[in-house]
Amino acid sequence: MVQQTPVTPRGPGRPRREISMGDVADAAAALFNEGGYEALSIESVAERLTVSRATLYRTVPTKEHLLGIVLDWYTSDLSSRVEEHLAKVSNPSEALEGLIRIQVDAAIRTKDYFAVLVGGAGVQSDAYRRWQKWSRRHERMWRGTVERAISAGVLVESDPEVATRLVLGMALWVSRWYRESEGYTAEEIAETAVNLIVHRH
Amino acid sequence: MVQQTPVTPRGPGRPRREISMGDVADAAAALFNEGGYEALSIESVAERLTVSRATLYRTVPTKEHLLGIVLDWYTSDLSSRVEEHLAKVSNPSEALEGLIRIQVDAAIRTKDYFAVLVGGAGVQSDAYRRWQKWSRRHERMWRGTVERAISAGVLVESDPEVATRLVLGMALWVSRWYRESEGYTAEEIAETAVNLIVHRH
Structure with missing residues (x-):
């Protein structure tokens, strides 16, 4: 049900700068399903998507x-x-x-x-x-x-x-x-x- | 179901200084039944009990x-x-x-x-x-x-x-x-x- 959207390959040390709402939804839903409301945070979603918190905050401020x-x-x-x-x-x-x-x-x-x-x-x-x-x-x-x-x-x-x-x-x-x-x-x-x-x- | 507890008669201009929890519960329940959550406040209960807010605050602080x-x-x-x-x-x-x-x-x-x-x-x-x-x-x-x-x-x-x-x-x-x-x-x-x-x- 929760699918990982393919991510364009990139070199090491080059963090992703663009994320889609679909990626965020999949990651947030997966975290929510695994660990409930408590497991859901900007930090945990950012980690799962391997983006910086600053990048995620631009799409999802709270x-x-x-x-x-x-x-x-x-x-x-x-x-x-x-x-x-x-x-x-x-x-x-x-x-x-x-x-x-x-x-x-x-x-x-x-x-x-x-x-x-x-x-x-x-x-x-x-x-x-x-x-x-x-x-x-x-x-x-x-x-x-x-x-x-x-x-x-x-x-x-x-x-x-x-x-x-x-x-x-x-x-x-x-x-x-x-x-x-x-x-x-x-x-x-x-x-x-x-x-x-x-x-x- | 909600009963008014008899109150000791007192002269005009002499506000009640003592209230019982039973009085508070009856007044609060009556207000809640009449007007719901919104109708319930220290002020409205004090008014119904004809006591000052200061007196009620001593029994019910919040x-x-x-x-x-x-x-x-x-x-x-x-x-x-x-x-x-x-x-x-x-x-x-x-x-x-x-x-x-x-x-x-x-x-x-x-x-x-x-x-x-x-x-x-x-x-x-x-x-x-x-x-x-x-x-x-x-x-x-x-x-x-x-x-x-x-x-x-x-x-x-x-x-x-x-x-x-x-x-x-x-x-x-x-x-x-x-x-x-x-x-x-x-x-x-x-x-x-x-x-x-x-x-x-």
Whole structure:
């Protein structure tokens, strides 16, 4: 998922002077995935990209900008996974089950970021606004899947708007309570969520 | 729920010099319920209690302390409601349904406080630790009800720990998305949550 962009070869002692936002996003996302929020800093990204901090500061002046970049990466990755899944399955039950699995998995992978996002602090405000806009699109896409599940009797008859938010909330809140040390896998948690609400045929 | 503690009569022009924590909690909770997080300040509490700010500052030096007091009030109120409910019903389905209703109602009433709590910021750290401790007790109590619901076939067969957190999360997350302007009532939302997961007999 995180790719190293090929770098033009250069001689020793000649540090890179140009970096792309794509490079920064890949490095920041990799650091975030490996070590969480704490692992993310201008210094650690600069080191990973083998550029000087001064060079990186020109592109990314603060940690808030870095968080914004990770946020954009995370949302577009999640959207891609959802779109791929929905393009692949036609059965309403499988569509909903897949969405729950993808969302629980994302909740766990981004758990260190959750408090930052929900608190609404620490994120560059432009990025936070983009995230809120994305959240609304994401919810609409979920809602379409929930509506089809209700029509097919896979979910109990209910208001699709409220049902969407309840099911999505169930998955999102996993960010809050998941602890690797407890030994539950993303798959087990998602499977329990699916069993609780999905009426398989 | 919020009661005015009787105040010893005093002549005009003689401001109160002594206030109890109970008075402060009632006033702060009432302000918080009426106007949310924004309505809560040392000034507004002092005004409601008809004491000088200087007097209140002696008992409650900062807004963080006020938040801590509201938090303690909220958790003990929620615990009381849950205990009363569980003492009243013996049917496992009614027990679980009532917990969901109480939790959704609490989620809506405290929605302005949610980001503050989840973000873990803005709360006096002692109060935050007390809240975390309370949360664990609250979750254990929920878990007992979930276990009985699973045994009775009211909830689908599942890991009770994971099922508890998923159902609790579904209710807690209502804090995040509830908007009065959308016209859904706490009862409608709780009813949808109950329908999604509870198998009534």
